[in-house]
Amino acid sequence: MFISPAFAQTAASTSSFFEAAAPLVLVFGILYFFLIRPQQKRVKEHQTMIAAVRRGDTVVTAGGIVGKVTKVQDDGEVLVEIAEGVRVRVVTGTLTSVRAKSEPADTK
Numbered sequence: 589m590f591i592s593p594a595f596a597q598t599a600a601s602t603s604s605f606f607e608a609a610a611p612l613v614l615v616f617g618i619l620y621f622f623l624i625r626p627q628q629k630r631v632k633e634h635q636t637m638i639a640a641v642r643r644g645d646t647v648v649t650a651g652g653i654v655g656k657v658t659k660v661q662d663d664g665e666v667l668v669e670i671a672e673g674v675r676v677r678v679v680t681g682t683l684t685s686v687r688a689k690s691e692p693a694d695t696k
Contacts, residue, residue, distance in 0.1 A: 638680050641666060646687040649678055 641647065645657045647668060655668035658675060666683075669675045 637686050638683055641680065641683065641686055647678075647683050648685045648687075650682040650684050653678075 641657060641660055643657055643660060646654065647657055647666070648654050649668070653668070653670055653676075655670035655676070655678075657666050658669045659667040661667065661677075664680050665677050666680055667675050668678045
């Protein structure tokens, strides 16, 4: 016969639970340092930027509207003047960037 019979053998399990869990812990550590931690840092910077908004700052909203802050309200909104005499209320969470009074606009 050309085919030899195959016999089932029991696998010798010598690895412990900690050896099996080590790759999983390693992957979680890599994900934490490369994905979760930088995102948390960006969120924290955005929150401090939003908290520092004051009257006269130039802001950019998530919709791309650029305007000057005329009034900061306590209920999480700011009054933004987008054109002369045109003011809109904007939720502070939608502000994507805050430019200081003295910072010039990009020429791009």
